[in-house]
Amino acid sequence: MAAHALKQPLFADQRTAAQLLCMKPAEFKRLVDEGVLPGPCRFERWDVEELSSIMRGGKQKISYGSVKW
Template sequence: MAQVQPLFVSERTAAKLLDMKPSEFMSLVNAGALPRAVRHNRWDVAELQAIMRGTKIKPSEEFKL
């Protein structure tokens, strides 16, 4: 049986994915180092993974047209 991979996760699960305590995770979110919840207090797993892998452009690095 295939394991289900969530697309969006709660604060607790997002922190667990990043191997940190929920309070540490929220400190980084509040500081702007990690994105805020997308909707219904859920974080986009793919976005968190891209940030941790260094493949997501940081907001200050986005191009302005």
């Protein structure tokens, strides 16, 4: 495999995560704020594998740190 080949990132910032889902950043943020999509992990990044799994109908990982009591 060529060293310059594009690879899917492991984690993505909000803009990149929105692009991966073919969404505008504002739409992506709204879905995150509504709890439809998961919030970011450490360092304000989204787990690309988790987003991919959710979009394919898989379950969302539960992060109790993001639960608002």
